[in-house]
Amino acid sequence: MPRSALTLAALATAALPGLDARSARPAADPGDYDAAVVTDADGVRWTVRAPRSLQAGAALEAETELLASLQVHVESGALPFAVPRISGSAPLPEGGRAVVHPAVEGEPLDVETLRPGPGLAADLGRAVASVHELPRAVVDDAGLPAYDAETYRARRMAELDEAAATGKVPASLLRRWESALEDVSLWRFQPVVVHGDLGPDQVLVSRGRVTTVTGWSDARVADPADDLAWLLVSAPPEAVDSVMEAYLLRRTELTDHHLTERALLVGELALARWLLHGVRHGLDDVIADALDMLADLEEATRAAEDD
Incomplete structure (x- = not known):
């Protein structure tokens, strides 16, 4: 059963002795967590997160360690945005712990508002590139996974x-994706630190700049295309060049000639992963949503091939 905002507020006061909680409201969390925003007597807002499962608890432990390492890079300026700063934790009766940090600043990114030029689109490119320039030790030391290209x-x-095997993916898409995955040259990339779950809810902006990046539990050493796919697929086409130009200028020693092509492919494969999520968990609404998007992609692909 999900924890109430009041229960989470009690955990926050246990995590931070002296915290005088005056109000609490539920907060949406894209992961497998209960979350609330607690306001103290001084008007300071705090976010408290508690895992709903042992798996989520293990991910939260790794994320907490990673965030401590990332703070060093925020303070040095290597990361041009803030990340949550864990201030305290409280044990949970079933094991694991809840963590508390000051509420982050900024509003979720509205991708559709991106425009070409030196503004937010370029800032996004630089922000993603700064993550990919991090030393892989920040991931290794947190016990998070690392993969080579193959x-x-x-x-x-x-x-x-x-x-x-679900029989639900259009055959034309399967053939195209299989061909791309069998093309070894497309997958010659240098693995880097990636956020692993970037999206509008994790990228917070203010006054045309990226201010905070949250949700680091899926960080790993892997394909840089993973962090670019959502932008290249969902951003207005006229803004994509600004994102990629700023990204490439910020990266060092980048020789990945198929990065953009692979990122677009990863964006398409995300639909298959969404379908699998629905099938694995018996979520009919997710399956229906995935099938609609797969049908739209098949139609768009066919139209592009006919042009």
Whole structure:
């Protein structure tokens, strides 16, 4: 059963002795967590998160350690945005712990508002590139996974095989994706630190700048295309060049000639992963949503091939 905002407020006061909680409201969390925003007597807002499962608890432990390492890079200026700063924690009766940090600043990114030029689109490109320039030790030291290029391609192929076994993916898409995954030259990339779950809810902006990036539990050493896929697929086409130009200027020693092509492919494969999520958990609404998006992609692909 989800924890109430009042229960989470009590955990926050246990985590931060002296915290005088005056109000609490539920907060949406894209992960497997209960979350609330607690306001203290001084008007300071705090976010408290508690895992709903042992798996989420383990991910939260790794994320907490990673955030401590990332703070060093925020303070040095290597990361041009803030990340949550864990201030305290409280044990949970079932094991694991809840963590508390000052509420982050900014509003979720509205991708559709991106415009070409030196504004937010370029700032997004620089922000993503700064993550990919981090030393891999920040991931290794937190016990998070690391993959080489061939292993990662094999993971993608295994996911596609599982999606194909559902019988729900259009055959034309399967053929195109299989061909791309079998093209070894497309998958010659240097693995880097990636956020792993970037999206509008994790990228907070204010006054045309990226101010905070949250949700680091899926961080790993892997394909840089993972962090670019959502932008290249969802951003207005006229803004994509500004994102990628700023990204490439910020990266050092980048020789990945197929990065953009692979990012677009990863964006398409995300639909198969969404379908698998629905099938694995018996979520009919998710399955229906995935099938609608797959049908739209198949139609758009066919139209592009006919032009």
